[in-house]
Amino acid sequence: MRKTSSPRIAPSEITPRDLYHDRRRFMQAAAGAAAAALWPHWLSAGEKLPGVRKTDHVLPDALTPFEDVAHYNNFYEFGTDKETPSRTAGSLKTRPWTVSVEGEVQKPKLFDVDDLLKLAPLEERIYRLRCVEGWSMVVPWVGFPLAELIKRVEPTGNAKFVEFITLYDPARMPGQKSSVLDWPYREALRLDEAMHPLTLLVFGLYGEVLPNQNGAPVRVVVPWKYGFKSAKSIVRIRFVEQQPVSTWTRAVPSEYGFYANVNPQVDHPRWSQAKERRLGEFFKRPTLMFNGYAEQVAHLYAGMDLKKFF
């Protein structure tokens, strides 16, 4: 975590990232798995998450540098431009933190985030992230499939949708002092979308605990949908029968639909979605259907008019 109050450090004194990681890898290997199991204290942003498995969820695309992932954020709870959240999100204390899983489930439960973290093995997955505004990045997330959590709370037959609710606390989230959106932030998925193996419950990126401005301590990542569908800093997960109204849909219904699947053929009313600018690249690249995940997810929308259900 960068703190604004920390003393200035000459660039020459900063350990190069690779060396720093090598050292960390060495320390981890030396400490062994036992240390990981003990977790002597609360994890904070920037700390290495222990026991993360590599997966075959990799991409030929180059990763977006950590600096860009952590300094170009749409997180209105901390300010409405992209740079502000990285400066102001230090006010968010992420421990203690609980996530209430409730609604149409057999086993509702209030999870401490550190217990939630240990519910299933953490894995690293490299996903594309496409924002509805026409830019994209490639991020190595750390988490596990949301389905792991959903299975454990046993949804009832009435559970058709899963709603995610972000923390509401203007003291810790200064952007909430403005009424630019209807707080708290709400997003939702159909149950089958939430259960899809690509849908992740995320605790970290680049092998480390999530920076606050990226949605710490726990968020979802739904890689085939526009970024705003992936709720951050979640405190409640509700299983419901009726389709919830998402925050952005409530704000501007004609521009932000419930599904918000990445789709180059369906323009946003105010801009084209045919292409995107990958951060760090000069030329725009064509946007892929379902953000390149069509093979895995297209069947979820078979027979649906995606122009109508945008």
Added chain:
Amino acid sequence: MFVAALIPLARLAAGAALGTLGANPIEKIIRTTGYWTLSFLLITLAVTPLRIVLKLPRLVRLRRMLGLFAFFYGLLHFTGYVVLDQFFDWPAILKDIAKRPFITVGFPSFVLLIPLAVTSTDAMVRRLGGKCWRRLHRLVYVSAIGGVIHYLWLVKKDISDPLRFTVLLTALLGFRAIVLLRRRARGSNSTVLSDRREAG
């Protein structure tokens, strides 16, 4: 004044050279030049009210330079969009102009500034004649209104910045409306009229 007006450009150039424009430098360049286009348009439109209120007729000498700076930043903004954002993808640009309302209104707002810049020289003022020149240059009102709408329609939800421009522009145009109404009420020989004539 001339040097001060170049500071935003100098800061952008320095940022680009040092790589400090953030994760999306192209967006930053286009946003910043757009912001200063609108700012200089409003500053230019503030000259006439200020010189009337402050009784400083000499201020009008600054107006041409300020207006040309509005055009200059507008040109950078438009070039930034065509070259950096779209890289001369003309079909995509035409589609944008046709389909994206904020560009539909922004594009002509910029184009309207071109004849004003071209006719800004003393020689052109003489060639056109004062009356014709003044009429032509009233297009700046259309361009400024279009520019502010362009900004309002671009923003997703937090319209506080474009609203500031809207309020300022409304005040500047409102001042002129009041002057115009007074002039009509007083008849054609009032001092306000001669001010207006000179102001154009």
